[in-house]
Amino acid sequence: MIVYLIRRLLQVIPTLLVISLILFGLLALKPGDPIDEMRRGNPGFTQEDYDRLREFYGLDKPWYVQYWRWLGRVLHGDFGISRQFGRPAASYIFRYRFPNTVLLSGLSLLLAFVISVPAGAISAIRQHTVFDYSVTVVNFIGVSIPIFWFGIMLIYVFAVRFRGFLPAGGLASPGVVGTWPVFVDRLRHLILPVIALSSLQLAQWTRFMRSSMLEVIKLDYIVTARAKGLSEPVILYRHALRNSILPLITLIGLNVPLLFSGAILTETVFNWPGMGRAIFDAILVNDFNVAMVSLMFISLLVLTFNLLADLAYALADPRVRYE
Amino acid sequence: MSRAKRRTTEKGASKGQSPITAGESYWRGVWRRFRRHRLAMLGGSVLLIFVLGAILAPWLTPYNFSRQNRRNMFAPPSFSVPTDPRLVGTCERPAVLWFKCGMHPFGTDDLGRDILARVLQGGRVSLVVGFIAATVSTLLGTFIGAMAGFLGGFVDAVIGRCIEIMLSIPQLPLLLILVGLLANPEVRLAAILSEALGDAKSIVIIIGVIIVLSWMSTARLVRGQILSLREREFVEAAKGIGASRLRIVFRHLLPNVASIVIVQATLMLGEAILIESGLSFLGLGIQPPAVSWGNMLSRAQGFLYYPNGVYIALFPGLFIFLTVLCANFLGDGLRDALDPRHYSSL
Numbered sequence: 001m002i003v004y005l006i007r008r009l010l011q012v013i014p015t016l017l018v019i020s021l022i023l024f025g026l027l028a029l030k031p032g033d034p035i036d037e038m039r040r041g042n043p044g045f046t047q048e049d050y051d052r053l054r055e056f057y058g059l060d061k062p063w064y065v066q067y068w069r070w071l072g073r074v075l076h077g078d079f080g081i082s083r084q085f086g087r088p089a090a091s092y093i094f095r096y097r098f099p100n101t102v103l104l105s106g107l108s109l110l111l112a113f114v115i116s117v118p119a120g121a122i123s124a125i126r127q128h129t130v131f132d133y134s135v136t137v138v139n140f141i142g143v144s145i146p147i148f149w150f151g152i153m154l155i156y157v158f159a160v161r162f163r164g165f166l167p168a169g170g171l172a173s174p175g176v177v178g179t180w181p182v183f184v185d186r187l188r189h190l191i192l193p194v195i196a197l198s199s200l201q202l203a204q205w206t207r208f209m210r211s212s213m214l215e216v217i218k219l220d221y222i223v224t225a226r227a228k229g230l231s232e233p234v235i236l237y238r239h240a241l242r243n244s245i246l247p248l249i250t251l252i253g254l255n256v257p258l259l260f261s262g263a264i265l266t267e268t269v270f271n272w273p274g275m276g277r278a279i280f281d282a283i284l285v286n287d288f289n290v291a292m293v294s295l296m297f298i299s300l301l302v303l304t305f306n307l308l309a310d311l312a313y314a315l316a317d318p319r320v321r322y323e
Numbered sequence: 324m325s326r327a328k329r330r331t332t333e334k335g336a337s338k339g340q341s342p343i344t345a346g347e348s349y350w351r352g353v354w355r356r357f358r359r360h361r362l363a364m365l366g367g368s369v370l371l372i373f374v375l376g377a378i379l380a381p382w383l384t385p386y387n388f389s390r391q392n393r394r395n396m397f398a399p400p401s402f403s404v405p406t407d408p409r410l411v412g413t414c415e416r417p418a419v420l421w422f423k424c425g426m427h428p429f430g431t432d433d434l435g436r437d438i439l440a441r442v443l444q445g446g447r448v449s450l451v452v453g454f455i456a457a458t459v460s461t462l463l464g465t466f467i468g469a470m471a472g473f474l475g476g477f478v479d480a481v482i483g484r485c486i487e488i489m490l491s492i493p494q495l496p497l498l499l500i501l502v503g504l505l506a507n508p509e510v511r512l513a514a515i516l517s518e519a520l521g522d523a524k525s526i527v528i529i530i531g532v533i534i535v536l537s538w539m540s541t542a543r544l545v546r547g548q549i550l551s552l553r554e555r556e557f558v559e560a561a562k563g564i565g566a567s568r569l570r571i572v573f574r575h576l577l578p579n580v581a582s583i584v585i586v587q588a589t590l591m592l593g594e595a596i597l598i599e600s601g602l603s604f605l606g607l608g609i610q611p612p613a614v615s616w617g618n619m620l621s622r623a624q625g626f627l628y629y630p631n632g633v634y635i636a637l638f639p640g641l642f643i644f645l646t647v648l649c650a651n652f653l654g655d656g657l658r659d660a661l662d663p664r665h666y667s668s669l
Binding site for chain 1: 484604644
């Protein structure tokens with residue numbers, strides 16, 4: 001197990017390096033650097049200034065030399081300065097954007113998990129009932145609906161039609177003070193984006209949970225449990241449910257990082273200042289350091305959660321052995 | 324499953340023969356199972372109607388999709404023709420069947436353009452993007468997956484690594500970077516594309532970028548199938564009678580993965596349409612004056628507070644939703660129909 005863990009961790013490093021190389025190369029391909037922008041807005045900007053600044057920032061070197069220097073700085077924990085905000089890119093992302101994303105994505109995950117497990121399980125137990133068919137249809141809707149359109153329609157119904165029932169977007173209303181009112185206000189701002197963001201995962205997980213449960217309740221040990229005379233609820237909820245959640249762990253592990261980068265559309269619709277939106281803006285205005293630090297962080301999250309999902313699976317299921 | 328079984332026995336009994344006759348071909352069985360899947364039949368029919376609507380778009384409405392009428396902006400959906408000739412405006416043709424000039428069944432947008440005409444025209448772009456991207460991406464994924472699975476060893480390891488890396492890079496930001504690069508006139512490749520393609524450039528870019536970023540799941544699926552298939556007896560037998568490697572891949576292995584590839588292509592259709600609409604919504608996909616369901620939505624959010632402004636957002640989104648939903652119904656039905664061992668609930 002330990003050997004397996006170390007080997008997987010060692011595999012993460014070259015993968016991350018290749019990813020950073022690809023992302024750096026693509027972002028560096030974009031024409032126009034900050035010195036060009038300085039020159040555009042300043043008539044007194046001479047060619048000497050231009051050459052001197054480009055040399056000072058290392059922008060006159062080919063992109064692979066720049067990459068090598070960037071890598072060196074990053075390994076010392078320096079992700080550079082944001083062009084938009086003039087402050088360190090890493091602290092901007094982690095202090096101002098990451099907490100909002102964790103709040104939004106975390107609640108969406110929680111909501112999706114709390115609903116999909118029972119809905120999928122009950123749907124499997126009562127296969128071919130009206131409940132099962134409704135769950136299946138709702139799942140189809142969930143995987144087919146464009147998130148941003150769903151968000152816009154939610155805004156229309158809850159913020160425009162019933163004006164002021166829920167806020168149309170943003171993080172907080174102006175002029176709200178006090179611990180409790182601020183807490184309630186934040187919750188009200190979270191309701192619509194959380195519903196929109198969790199819809200896809202909710203549908204996928206319910207569907208997965210349903211088929212997993214359907215497989216488990218056909219197995220021999222469930223028949224044994226019935227033969228022992230255990231009550232039906234104990235069989236289903238103690239014996240079957242636990243085993244059918246196992247495969248879901250892997251899927252959740254794979255989906256978690258998606259919620260961090262995939263929230264771009266939801267964050268745009270609801271004007272939520274999270275990481276997805278920060279990445280989008282950074283790419284648009286060519287804020288290289290902010291884009292790199294957030295994208296590398298999300299790639300690291302993807303790799304970490306893949307590993308965690310495998311480990312959690314091994315911990316939860318004693319039959320799985322990694323060598 | 325029990326319901327489905329009962330229905331076939333009834334049917335068989337009424338004709339006085341067993342439901343599955345001995346000589347039934349595979350594809351007839353597929354068609355029989357597919358027809359029984361009501362949602363899939365519905366999905367397929369609706370998709371067909373949408374495709375027809377998109378093909379016939381320019382001839383189905385009295386207006387051109389870009390015709391503006393600043394005197395009749397934010398009109399609500401209605402089947403009546405206004406009496407004031409200024410509200411009617413000028414039309415290309417007086418009427419198409421019951422659809423008279425001045426009638427706006429889906430309302431008009433912020434520039435007084437007919438939303439139905441735009442939805443039909445937008446469907447052309449969105450469906451073309453969806454169909455081409457889904458087909459090419461599935462074929463590419465099948466080819467790469469088959470290579471990895473059949474050749475194994477070094478090739479398999481390299482392809483596997485590539486897939487893992489591609490899947491670890493956050494997809495949406497990568498799409499944004501690629502599209503941004505290819506739309507920038509200062510990039511050499513973008514300039515060449517722009518020269519060669521003209522107005523169709525943004526459509527071709529979107530299709531290309533979706534293909535590049537979506538072949539991986541198909542490749543993984545096909546690789547897994549090929550790995551288990553190539554150990555089977557019929558492949559051994561083919562090798563035994565001296566079949567070439569190419570013949571084994573194309574005549575013995577690929578036909579056996581055809582069913583999952585077809586299903587995958589259907590699901591990719593929905594996926595591709597969703598990606599296109601998301602990118603266009605963010606303003607990076609299909610560029611005006613071309614119209615797609617996604618870019619119709621890109622400014623729609625700003626009009627929610629206008630009277631009747633919601634229809635600008637409602638209809639294009641509804642059509643994206645219905646198309647993807649039907650593609651998913653179709654995919655589910657095809658999965659059940661193509662693989663008799665696998666039955667889902669519906």
